[in-house]
Amino acid sequence: xxxxxxxxxxxxxxxxxxxxxxxxxxxxxxxxxxxxxxxxxxxxxxxxxxxxxxxxxxxxxxxxxxxxxxxxxxxxxxxxxxxxxxxxxxxxxxxxxxxxxxxxxxxxxxxxxxxxxxxxxxxxxxxxxxxxxxxxxxxxxxxxxxxxxxxxxxxxxxxxxxxxxxxxxxxxxxxxxxxxxxxxxxxxxxxxxxxxxxxxxxxxxxxxxxxxxxxxxxxxxxxxxxxxxxxxxxxxxxxxxxxxxxxxxxxxxxxxxxxxxxxxxxxxxxxxxxxxxxxxxxxxxxxxxxxxxxxxxxxxxxxxxxxxxxxxxxxxxxx
Amino acid sequence: xxxxxxxxxxxxxxxxxxxxxxxxxxxxxxxxxxxxxxxxxxxxxxxxxxxxxxxxxxxxxxxxxxxxxxxxxxxxxxxxxxxxxxxxxxxxxxxxxxxxxxxxxxxxxxxxxxxxxxxxxxxxxxxxxxxxxxxxxxxxxxxxxxxxxxxxxxxxxxxxxxxxxxxxxxxxxxxxxxxxxxxxxxxxxxxxxxxxxxxxxxxxxxxxxxxxxxxxxxxxxxxxxxxxxxxxxxxxxxxxxxxxxxxxxxxxxxxxxxxxxxxxxxxxxxxxxxxxxxxxxxxxxxxxxxxxxxxxxxxxxxxxxxxxxxxxxxxxxxxx
Numbered sequence: 001x002x003x004x005x006x007x008x009x010x011x012x013x014x015x016x017x018x019x020x021x022x023x024x025x026x027x028x029x030x031x032x033x034x035x036x037x038x039x040x041x042x043x044x045x046x047x048x049x050x051x052x053x054x055x056x057x058x059x060x061x062x063x064x065x066x067x068x069x070x071x072x073x074x075x076x077x078x079x080x081x082x083x084x085x086x087x088x089x090x091x092x093x094x095x096x097x098x099x100x101x102x103x104x105x106x107x108x109x110x111x112x113x114x115x116x117x118x119x120x121x122x123x124x125x126x127x128x129x130x131x132x133x134x135x136x137x138x139x140x141x142x143x144x145x146x147x148x149x150x151x152x153x154x155x156x157x158x159x160x161x162x163x164x165x166x167x168x169x170x171x172x173x174x175x176x177x178x179x180x181x182x183x184x185x186x187x188x189x190x191x192x193x194x195x196x197x198x199x200x201x202x203x204x205x206x207x208x209x210x211x212x213x214x215x216x217x218x219x220x221x222x223x224x225x226x227x228x229x230x231x232x233x234x235x236x237x238x239x240x241x242x243x244x245x246x247x248x249x250x251x252x253x254x255x256x257x258x259x260x261x262x263x264x265x266x267x268x269x270x271x272x273x274x275x276x277x278x279x280x281x282x283x284x285x286x287x288x289x290x291x292x293x294x295x296x297x298x299x300x301x302x303x304x305x306x307x308x309x310x311x312x313x314x315x316x317x318x319x
Numbered sequence: 320x321x322x323x324x325x326x327x328x329x330x331x332x333x334x335x336x337x338x339x340x341x342x343x344x345x346x347x348x349x350x351x352x353x354x355x356x357x358x359x360x361x362x363x364x365x366x367x368x369x370x371x372x373x374x375x376x377x378x379x380x381x382x383x384x385x386x387x388x389x390x391x392x393x394x395x396x397x398x399x400x401x402x403x404x405x406x407x408x409x410x411x412x413x414x415x416x417x418x419x420x421x422x423x424x425x426x427x428x429x430x431x432x433x434x435x436x437x438x439x440x441x442x443x444x445x446x447x448x449x450x451x452x453x454x455x456x457x458x459x460x461x462x463x464x465x466x467x468x469x470x471x472x473x474x475x476x477x478x479x480x481x482x483x484x485x486x487x488x489x490x491x492x493x494x495x496x497x498x499x500x501x502x503x504x505x506x507x508x509x510x511x512x513x514x515x516x517x518x519x520x521x522x523x524x525x526x527x528x529x530x531x532x533x534x535x536x537x538x539x540x541x542x543x544x545x546x547x548x549x550x551x552x553x554x555x556x557x558x559x560x561x562x563x564x565x566x567x568x569x570x571x572x573x574x575x576x577x578x579x580x581x582x583x584x585x586x587x588x589x590x591x592x593x594x595x596x597x598x599x600x601x602x603x604x605x606x607x608x609x610x611x612x613x614x615x616x617x618x619x620x621x622x623x624x625x626x627x628x629x630x631x632x633x634x635x636x637x638x639x
Contacts, residue, residue, distance in 0.1 A: 141617035
């Protein structure tokens with residue numbers, strides 16, 4: 001077990017090195033440089049640009065820039081081009097903002113998808129099954145921001161839910177209880193909308209997994225020995241159907257960055273996706289690179305966790 | 320002669336595609352989606368011809384006196400010259416903030432959006448089949464300390480670690496804006512699944528008799544790969560490509576929303592929708608028409624792809 005984990009971590013570290021090299025070269029080989037962002041700015045004299053270029057090692061050859069980037073990243077001295085703030089601190093701040101949104105929407109996804117999927121599988125070809133199948137296809141097919149706008153109009157008109165930012169402006173002095181309620185109220189709509197796609201996909205998976213186990217011999221045996229139907233389905237069926245979802249769980253972790261760009265932009269949520277979008281607009285290379293690197297770490301971490309959990313949960317797999 | 324008859328009697332009464340077609344037909348949703356898509360393709364191609372050659376369909380005519388008219392408004396303006404009148408004298412789907420005919424723009428957008436989807440998937444298919452085939456066929460070849468298979472599959476792993484939408488956004492934003500860049504970038508970031516698929520198929524095909532027979536006739540290896548093996552592995556790949564087109568159309572619309580999609584004056588469903596959102600309350604049709612078009616088309620692609628997948632994979636068939 002320990003051996004397995006170490007070998008896995010070692011392989012992933014090697015992958016990470018290659019990922020950092022590739023992302024570094026992709027971003028630096030693309031035309032357009034940070035010093036070119038505003039060439040018409042009269043306050044930018046050639047010597048200023050020269051100073052900036054020197055400060056950020058932009059005149060060094062590409063492989064040296066890579067070395068500088070890695071060194072600065074690990075000593076924590078990497079600075080953003082845009083406002084000269086330490087990159088790691090910026091990302092950490094935004095990470096703490098993204099995290100509650102991610103956790104709440106994941107909870108919505110997992111708590112909704114399982115009942116829907118199980119019910120659809122048990123009543124196969126029923127009205128509920130057909131409706132949920134069609135609805136989940138429709139939700140996968142709709143552009144996320146279009147759905148968000150539709151929901152915003154509907155929800156704001158009926159429930160008066162706030163749709164901008166994380167907290168109400170001017171509520172900083174309020175008691176803790178009010179502040180946290182305000183935070184949760186602001187969280188509702190963004191979390192709900194980021195969860196919609198996930199519910200659609202996951203409930204389909206749950207349904208097909210349940211369908212696979214439902215006709216197994218051990219289910220028939222369990223029924224034959226007179227167990228109550230609930231116990232047959234949830235103890236014998238669901239437990240066996242659950243295994244693949246361990247993998248799914250690990251794979252949702254990278255959604256923290258990638259899936260959130262659009263929703264965080266719509267709801268002005270100061271999370272990591274929006275940080276990335278702002279960095280792209282400003283050609284803030286250190287932030288873009290570090291974010292890509294960070295999300296690659298999340299992906300690898302997710303697969304590592306799911307590999308380990310899989311080994312723990314399924315006795316048939318020998319590590 | 321007798322042998323001939325015996326062989327005829329043994330031959331399956333229906334070809335493989337006829338059989339699959341019959342299965343697809345049973346799935347009403349998928350079957351309907353299939354014909355919907357066929358209709359859409361012909362519509363898009365006709366629209367391309369019309370917008371290019373017939374002036375009344377020109378989506379680029381600006382009529383500032385006619386802006387933000389709701390759908391089905393008849394053309395009555397005295398100010399706009401008569402040769403700029405919309406087709407059939409009616410704004411079928413209204414006009415936008417510059418007085419452009421939304422119907423003509425949607426027609427043009429159909430062609431561009433579908434092109435983006437198909438070219439992007441074409442690129443990812445090409446790259447995916449190439450790498451997957453290489454890894455599957457030459458997998459055992461040793462390049463010093465590493466086999467071809469390990470090399471390619473580790474590269475696939477690396478590509479899978481990038482957050483795909485974020486990567487697409489970064490590259491599209493850094494490159495000069497152009498519709499070709501968008502297609503290429505979407506294509507180059509979505510070939511990994513296909514490569515894995517083709518590799519798995521090739522691993523099972525590699526040692527089958529027809530490949531050995533082909534080798535024994537000294538047929539060149541590239542011919543074995545592309546003429547003998549790829550056609551045997553392609554059906555499930557093409558099925559997942561159908562769903563890939565849907566994803567590419569959605570990705571393009573998301574890019575448009577962030578302002579990095581296909582740039583004007585080219586119209587796509589995505590950028591009509593993204594431009595329309597500013598006028599959500601004054602001119603809701605600018606949001607709803609392209610939004611629901613994308614929804615229906617992507618839904619049709621998904622349902623059709625799912626139906627085809629079921630037809631081509633006996634294990635997934637719902638009727639036992």
